[in-house]
Amino acid sequence: MTTDDLAWTAEEACQNAWPSPRQVLLEGWLLRASGGQTRRTNSVNPLRSGPRDPSRIVAAAEGIYRSLGQSALFRVPSIVAEMDGPLERQGYAAEGETCTIFADLADHRTEPDGTVELSETPSEAWLAARTAMNPTESADAAGSPYRQMVGSIVLPKAFAARRVDGALVAIAYGVIHDQLLVVESVGTHPDHRQRGHAARTVSGLMGWAKSRGIQGCCLQVVADNSAARALYRSLGFGTELSRYHYRRQPDAG
Template sequence: MISAMRIERACADAWPAQVDEPLGEWRLRAAGGFTGRANSALAVDDPGLPLPDALASVCDFAHQHAIPPMLQAVQNSPVERDLPRFGWRPCEDHAAGNDVAVLLGPAVPRGGDPRGTGRPPTTEARPDAEPADHRVEVLAEPLAGWWELTIGRSGPTDAERAVLTGGDAVGYGLVHGPDGARAAVRGAVADGLLLVARLAVRPEHRRRGLARALMAAIGTWGGRHGASACVLQVAADNAGALALYDRLGFREHHRYRYWVPCEDRAL
């Protein structure tokens, strides 16, 4: 049984912040405001301090790095249950959604091509099937088209580059055809787990199997880099994504939320 603690720590390694400092077994993270995961304290297990002192340290670290204080906590964990007593509340206005489902599934998704070509299954004929004029690859370095699909620009900021290219084993899945990049995804392996993130498909190429093709390709790549399972983090209200991943064999393992102080003493 893979614990939530192991998954969250592996995800932190696979999605590295520019600054990552230990606080006991917590991790204080900052990356110029790029994503909640890289700009929050990961609160799993024991911070080595009484909780009020640990929360004060989270605020001090955030102020030092010019980001709002924020905590990432597993839902219904002992830490999360205690946060309201010390003046913290769920960050309900978090841009990407504050109720995040962490899904666990096979390294190579169900229905993926075990030969690793990245092609979607062909047992069903679909009227909107993608013409066979594209390539699915997992690259060692991100191309301009990959950046455009994942961040909306051909060049990243320093913080975006640090987070999205950091890690010990990172692959950049890309589907490209005559019209350029059509779909992209990021995969990173840490502690035997493959974290898949930033899956994006251009609107005119959606519902044509490209997401499945990328998941198969990045899963095969992850298996070659030692991953025995795959982790996804999806907003709990994203019904379309959850339905896709359910078909690929993923199941919810746990959830997490972001928490912020009701009153920031630095303001």
């Protein structure tokens, strides 16, 4: 598999691991509109074999998002860099640079960890922990957009939670797509950070996937989040497959 092929597989895997309950196919583009605060599920995305110049669908996309009370947002992966120029010329400003990184699970060594629980569905305690660990996203975590999103995942999945002295201190979940594990929603309770809990939780998911014959793992991390990137490097995420950023519709006012 070439680097571009792997990057595209990761694109598809990440979309399936964080699905939008509402989406539209628009002339070869995937328009996602979940509501809530998450940009990934409220943006226009290119498809592997689709067009690369979004100019002809900008007006239609703006109309659809306007009907939902949102501004139009285009997600621009580095493997589709041709999107940038047309959007910039229409006044769309760039924001939110993120990296998609990869780890080879052949290199992953893990011992069974009795403190990491795995479940096919998120418990109420897991969802409550998500809210506590992401206070700025609490509406998404506790309300319908996030619940609808995790409820829409149809591929093999596992929700991981690490407990210490009975307290849930770290969470994450993983989804398997085409021999690739995607790790999402990694978080540690504010009172338990910098103690390796997130690393052990993610490691538990990696071990789960490896036991099922999965060969690689990817995740997406904000480009300037140095602490998170250091954590993932310690787990073997040493390859950057691609980056992406967003282009947001200029203020109509």
